Amino acid sequence: MLDEFLENHRDALDGLKEEKFDIVFAEQLDLCGTALKEALKIKTHLWISSCPLMDHMAWILGVPTPLSYVPVVGDMDISDKPSYIERIWNIIEYIGDVYVYKQGISEITQIYRKHYGENFPDAEQIARDSPITFVLADEFLDFPRPILHNTIYIGGVGIKNNTKGLPEPYKTELEKGKKGVVFFSLGSNANTKNIPYEFKKNLFEAFKNLPEYHFLVKINEGDLEGEELAKSISNLFIFQWAPQPDILAHPKLKAFITHGRVAERNGWGVTFDKKKLLHGSKEFLEALKKILEDPSYQEKAQRTKRLLSTKPFSSSEKFIKFVEFVAENDGILPELQNE
Template sequence: MFIPEYSASTTKFVPAKHAKIVRMNNISSRYDDDVTGGEELMMEQATLSFSLRLDFEYTLTAMCRALMARRDELEKLKNYGFDAAFAEQIDLCGIGVIRYLGIHNLFWISTTPIMDAVSYNLGIPAPPSYVPTIEENDKSDTMTFWERAHNIYMYIGSIVVHRWGSDMSTQVFREIDPSFPNLREIAANASLCFVNADEMFDFPRPIIHKNIYIGGLGVGEPKPLDQKFTGLMNKGKKGVVIVSLGTIAPFHAFSAKVKEGFVKMVRSLPDYHFILKITRDDTTTQSFFEGVTNCDFVEWLPQSDILAHPRLKLFVMHGGVNGLTEAMLRAVPVVVIPIFADQFRNGRLVENRGVGKVILKQDLAEDTIRAAVMEIVSDESYKKNAVRMSKLMREKPFSAEQRLIQWTTFAVDNGVLDVLHVQGSRMNFIVYFNLDVIAAFVAVLCLLIVIVLRLCCLLRRIFSVKKLKQQ
């Protein structure tokens, strides 16, 4: 396993014990420097603008350039003679590294549902009339006229942003080898595309043969809780509510007003005990909750195991796809407070499936939080829907582990699966969307209209002349 450390936080990452690890330490401080203060920015803006997303592409390109500047450290990887390699989808630099190492059998694996740029690069149809754009887009699969118009705008914007980023990253490799292929071309030739989503839970959408859904990968049977968490889960007359908002924008990034709203909401529900996950240095949040007796703070929690506890009534979370999948597998209703990326769309998915509610961060207040929590804990339909979803996800044919292992083995044994390549991935934007055909039809239609109008004018003149002669 090759681990290029883009951020200081990745030094804590513990990979699989059976894998041989090759780390590239201290590549650059660019990533950490650029995202510093990003927590507050994410909280201030309803969604991230295209300009900020472009800035992020520049950051990724800078990290890619810093990585390839130390390509001498990659040489030892070439000696292993790998048959295939996995790469993540958000940053195409990893795909370039794999090709630089001489590996042609590529497996793409996502951290989100199928991204729009990924579907476009692979030639996967993504009708914006009912397929909501993944990033920074608060849409479900049922949209009004103006929502569909905005969804098209977000789709095109997403393609442009990622195309710009992939072109910049491609240039990094062409500075080393001018004949290096465009990273989008390499991506289009991936043998398989593993999708981090569960098709029973996710919005139904078109896919192609190389899309393999592996949502819930690694979520095993729950383990017994230790004494500390067993004690916490036994608190609360009516049960326990977990609040965990991830690592990118943790609870302390909320404004004082929002924190006060949470405090008032917790105080107003004394029959429920709240467990709030915070960062180690977050003393501010604890001071806000001073005197609140039905809330405990933790810096870490065994999330998957706690979600299986029978006294857990609700999971308040940010809408990351992994946490959502865990919650659904454990049949736990959720309140989603989306922060960035795919989380807005995931929140609408939760409402679509009837397993929870979504509260946009700009709408956070005591009344909105309390209303969402009370609706879910008092309405049994949310729990029933979550139980059904859990059953569908657990009992569908072939587990995520089986799919990953069997398809990977098959692709390694048979080489690059070019028979699965879609012709649409080789078309330009105009041909892919039939814009040339549409333009031709419009031109012919306009020509016919002009001809008909001219004929009408001519006939009018003829009849006018005849009428004058008769008079």
């Protein structure tokens, strides 16, 4: 696709080059955008990780990654206190991740050299020369790890802390439930239409067994199985979209069921193996009761909320200030870069 893009859109790229931009931002999943820095003759490239600092980024930038306690950003289901066997698998996963990305980076470089000449620099070197790397994660929600001074965490950038109040029908639904409300959402990455029927059946069965709580469940459009299962459960409200920040800020919310194991590490969540819901709801129900009945989870969640809301600088402030800082200093920061 990159080859076709460079072939078919050369005029558009030449037009962008004429704009003489000072800075280009590119994400981390591949280096197609990163290499545009050189193709468009833009002086400065700022790298952005859309998740916790990925392993190939740390490798390229020279960020230390002690695999004895820093889990890889991949499919490994481990915490920052892994067993001996988990550490071995963590090392294997890290080597595999870095190798695969390096192979892809090499291919990207060759494609750019095909269109821009053999002297086109290595895409990996372009990324390595980035004066600043922005990480769209929060220090208080990520696993503790070493970073460099030019690694800036901006998790939640653009999110406003002030809520506007819930529209209907969410306002009414949040008032239900004698003991409170539980919110279930897998975000936009997991389509509930593709989740096995038994999983949804057992999930909803667990909700039905907690009648003193009201459950708000996000499903995808066309999830007919989910819609049918929900009809017989009185303490369940399904929807396809909702104002999530406003729901999470509501005082009656008692639990949020989603993906993200770091919640357990920080003391305000419980990890549950989703595969177990294919075989029944008992273990899931026990995990949910643990969250709802043990006040320590609420207390630690409130502490994390307070930490995030009282940090000296917001993510938006840090992002703007560091971009301006780089621009005002010739677009380079060799003083902060690892050689």
